[in-house]
Amino acid sequence: MSASSTPDTAAKPALKPMLAALAGETRSRPPFWLMRQAGRYLPEYRELRAKAGSFLDLCYNPDFAVEVTLQPLRRYGMDAAILFSDILVVPHALGQPLAYLEGEGPKLDPIRSAAELSRLSRDRFHQTLEPVYETVRRLTTAIPANASPDTTLIGFAGAPWTIACYMVEGGGSKEYAHVKRWAYGDPAGFARLIDLLVEVTADYLCAQIEAGAEVVQLFDSWAGVLPIGPFRRWVIEPTRRIVALVKARHPDTPIIGFPRGAGHAYQDYVADSGVDAVGLDTTVSPLWAARNLQTRLPVQGNLDPILLATGGKALCEGAAEILEAFCDRPYVFNLGHGVIQTTPPEHVGALADQIRRWPERG
Ligand code: CP3
Numbered sequence: 001m002s003a004s005s006t007p008d009t010a011a012k013p014a015l016k017p018m019l020a021a022l023a024g025e026t027r028s029r030p031p032f033w034l035m036r037q038a039g040r041y042l043p044e045y046r047e048l049r050a051k052a053g054s055f056l057d058l059c060y061n062p063d064f065a066v067e068v069t070l071q072p073l074r075r076y077g078m079d080a081a082i083l084f085s086d087i088l089v090v091p092h093a094l095g096q097p098l099a100y101l102e103g104e105g106p107k108l109d110p111i112r113s114a115a116e117l118s119r120l121s122r123d124r125f126h127q128t129l130e131p132v133y134e135t136v137r138r139l140t141t142a143i144p145a146n147a148s149p150d151t152t153l154i155g156f157a158g159a160p161w162t163i164a165c166y167m168v169e170g171g172g173s174k175e176y177a178h179v180k181r182w183a184y185g186d187p188a189g190f191a192r193l194i195d196l197l198v199e200v201t202a203d204y205l206c207a208q209i210e211a212g213a214e215v216v217q218l219f220d221s222w223a224g225v226l227p228i229g230p231f232r233r234w235v236i237e238p239t240r241r242i243v244a245l246v247k248a249r250h251p252d253t254p255i256i257g258f259p260r261g262a263g264h265a266y267q268d269y270v271a272d273s274g275v276d277a278v279g280l281d282t283t284v285s286p287l288w289a290a291r292n293l294q295t296r297l298p299v300q301g302n303l304d305p306i307l308l309a310t311g312g313k314a315l316c317e318g319a320a321e322i323l324e325a326f327c328d329r330p331y332v333f334n335l336g337h338g339v340i341q342t343t344p345p346e347h348v349g350a351l352a353d354q355i356r357r358w359p360e361r362g
Pocket of ligand 1: 034035036037038039040049055082083084085086087088100104105106156172219221338
C-alpha cells in the first residue's frame with residue numbers, strides 16, 4: 001500500500017476473481033467455492049480429525065485448522081478458502097459449555113431467560129478465540145504457498161439469530177420453540193442476548209479481518225423459521241448493525257449475508273441489511289433471484305447439495321441451469337447449503353471442472 005509515484009501510468013493490480021465478483025464485476029467464468037468444502041466427505045479430513053481428538057480441538061489448533069482449510073484447495077483449487085472453524089465458537093468463547101457429540105451434533109447448556117444471561121461473560125472472549133485469529137494469520141501465507149495466490153480467504157461468523165437458536169435450544173431443533181417463545185414473549189429480555197451477540201460478532205469479524213480475512217460471511221442458517229415481523233427485528237436489524245460496525249472499521253471488506261430459508265423476505269434482507277452480497281439457499285428460484293436480487297447486488301449460490309451427492313447427469317444439468325441463470329451479472333458459484341458427508345469427492349471434482357470450462361454452450 002505504498003503511495004505510488006506514477007499514479008496515472010501504474011496499472012492497478014487486478015482483483016482476485018472472488019473479490020472482483022463481489023465488487024460488482026461480471027466474470028465470464030464465475031469464481032466458486034463451496035460451503036463446508038472442508039469436512040467429513042474428504043478422507044484426509046477424517047484422518048486428521050481422528051488425530052485431533054475432539055472437533056473443538058481441531059478448531060482451536062492452528063496447525064490442524066490450517067491444514068484442513070487447505071485440503072479442498074489442493075484437490076479442487078476453489079477460488080476461495082473458508083477459515084476452518086465453527087459458528088459455535090462464539091457462544092463457547094462467551095463461556096457457554098459446548099460439546100460435539102458423535103452423530104448428534106452440537107450440544108450447549110441452554111440459556112432460556114434474561115436472568116440466565118449472567119452466565120455469559122466477555123472477559124475471555126478474544127483470548128479463547130486467539131487460535132482462530134492465529135489460523136487466519138497463518139493462512140495468509142499458507143494459501144499462496146499451497147494453492148493459488150488468486151485464492152481469496154473468507155472469514156465467518158454465525159448471525160445473532162442463528163447463534164441464539166443454538167444457545168437457547170441447547171443444540172439443533174425441529175421447531176425452535178424455546179427461542180421463539182423467548183423472542184415473542186419477552187422481546188426486551190431477548191434483545192439483550194441479541195445485542196450482546198451483535199457486539200461480539202462485529203468484534204470477532206473485525207479481528208478476523210485484521211488477521212487477514214479478505215471477505216466475511218454471516219451464516220443465518222435458521223433465518224427461515226421466523227415470520228416477517230420477527231424476521232425484520234431478529235435477522236435484518238442485527239445484521240444491519242453488524243455490517244455498520246464492521247464497515248466503520250473496515251469499509252473495504254465485502255460482507256456476504258446468508259439468510260437461509262428467507263423466501264420472499266430475501267428482498268427485504270437485500271434492501272435493508274447493508275450486506276455487499278447475498279447467499280441463496282437451495283429453494284430460491286435462480287431466475288427469480290437473477291431478476292429481483294442480482295440486479296441490486298452480487299449473489300452466491302445455490303446448487304442443491306444433494307445434487308452434488310447424486311452426481312452424473314443430474315448434477316451437470318443442475319449446475320448448468322444455475323450458471324446460465326446467473327452468468328450475466330456479478331455472481332459467485334456455491335451450493336445452497338453445505339456439502340453433505342456422503343458426497344463422493346469425485347463429484348466435487350466433476351463440478352469444479354464444469355465451472356472451469358464455463359461458458360461452454362450448446
Ligand atoms: O468448510 C467450511 O465450510 C468451514 C467450516 C465450517 C464448519 N461449520 C465446520 C464443521 C463452517 C463455515 C461451519 C458453519 C456452521 N456450523 C453452521 C452454518 C452453516 C450451516 O450449515 O447452516 C452451522 C449451523 C454450524 C453448527 C454445526 N457445527 C452443526 C449443526 C454441526 C453438526 C452437524 C455436522 O455436520 O456434524 C457442526 C459440526 C461441524 N462444523 C463439522 C464441520 C466440518 C462436523 C464435525 C465433525 O467433524 O465431527
